[in-house]
Amino acid sequence: MARILVADDHDALREGMVITLARLGHDVLAVRGGAEAIAAYRKRAADVVVTDLRMVPVDGIEVVRRIRAEDPDATVVVISAHGTIATAVDAMREGAIDFLEKPFSTEVLRARVEKAVEIARERRGAQTARARAEALDQDRVREREPHGLVGSSEPMRRVHDQIRKVAPTDATVLVLGESGTGKELVARAIHEASLRREKPFVSISCAAIPEGLLESELFGHERGAFTGAIRRKLGRFELAHEGTLFLDEVGEIPPSVQVKLLRVLQERCFERVGGEETVEADVRVISATNRDLARMVAEGRFREDLYYRLNVVPIQLPPLRERPGDVDELAHAFLERLAPRIGRRVTSFAPEALELLRRHPWPGNVRELENVVEQALVFADGAAVRPEDLPEGIRHAPPAAGLPVPSGDRSLTDILEDLEQQLILAAYEKAKGVKAETARLLGIKPSALYYKLEKYGIVKQGERGEEGG
DSSP states (O other): OOEEEEEOSOHHHHHHHHHHHHHTTOEEEEESSHHHHHHHHHHSOOSEEEEESOOSSSOHHHHHHHHHHHOTTOOEEEEEOGGGHHHHHHHHHHTOOEEEESSOOHHHHHHHHHHHHHHHHHHHHHHHHHHHHHHHHHHOOOOSSTTSSOOOSHHHHHHHHHHHHHTTSOOOEEEEOOTTSOHHHHHHHHHHTSTTTTSOEEEEETTSSOHHHHHHHHHOBOTTSSTTOOSOBOOHHHHTTTSEEEEETGGGOOHHHHHHHHHHHHHSEEEOBTOOOEEEOOOEEEEEESSOHHHHHHTTSSOHHHHHHHOSEEEEOOOGGGOGGGHHHHHHHHHHHHHHHHTOOOOEEOHHHHHHHHHSOOTTHHHHHHHHHHHHHHHOOSSEEOGGGSOHHHHTOOOOSSOOOOOSSOOHHHHHHHHHHHHHHHHHHHTTTOHHHHHHHHTSOHHHHHHHHHHTTSSOTTOOSSSOO
């Protein structure tokens, strides 16, 4: 079914066209003149416009010109009497796709309009593809890890397991974690493992867009919806149709937009700003935040009903300080990706440099580690990153005063494993990588130490020599 706008000041002909096209299943709106046709199209765009040429005071040529000026993809068919064929040709030059010469049969009308509907669909499809490509280009995020989520520690294994279970479903996911932990990478991993992986992945940072424009960015707008809206714009929900929409920093969405977002999640449809057409939203929503949404709900700053709609499946992404065994793996992954880009033939880290990286608390999480590796590569001269190549804050950071208290709703077993991992790492660093000395400091057998070093990723499997790690 298509929406068709018919403009003709001949009542009988206009009504006959309405009946014929409505019988084909189309939604038909009829008006008597050119001015009414232009106003109706501005209020709600039609898939196809069928307009007579000879109307006063606004004729069909002006209808074509004005509608095409506002919507270059508009599909217009003109109707001309025998004496206005030359005028019909002028209308084609203005952008009309076809003309019907009076008198015409209902069969001809059906055939020409159905052809116009197909052209309109192709144009709208191309328009959507262009808008989607532009949005994806604007939103393209520089990959921070070359193969997605890097890390084989126990906390990251739990995250990978959650991703594996939730990805094939269509459940709404809320990714929680501190800034810089890689929440968008989790969203992308879910999308790539889902049934929607061949469809678009569209992201939007809700904190980066001014409050007055966020509604338009999410849901699109019609021409004239507000000052500066010179043409229709497709929103992120529309661009992500049949794919995944990632709402980053969802806790920053203002209350006025929260209401409309809730409706989309409930009813799977929306209207563009300034429009009346209901648009289907076949979209999987994954959101992320570093805010405490539950506390915001209690304080009245976030809608409770929206919170429960977003928080169907929560995934807690651990900070880097709670998975120190992943530091080596992440650092080498960044080194492999960034060295060619910077033009450095650096292939490794000196053991002393890795030791400095391991003991840093990483308040900026994975993002900070990437930044540190990139800075070090700029100053590295040899084949390995040395301690002097690292930023001053890493080289001269004071040792941690104590073990950090793990955060999140976790079992005692998980918390104790984290504490054990940090104690072993601290002893290993104090012993300068000598495993026998590390075992002595911890008061355990060397064989037990080897197992735990491998378990927590402090050394790789098989590295059981006396020095290094």
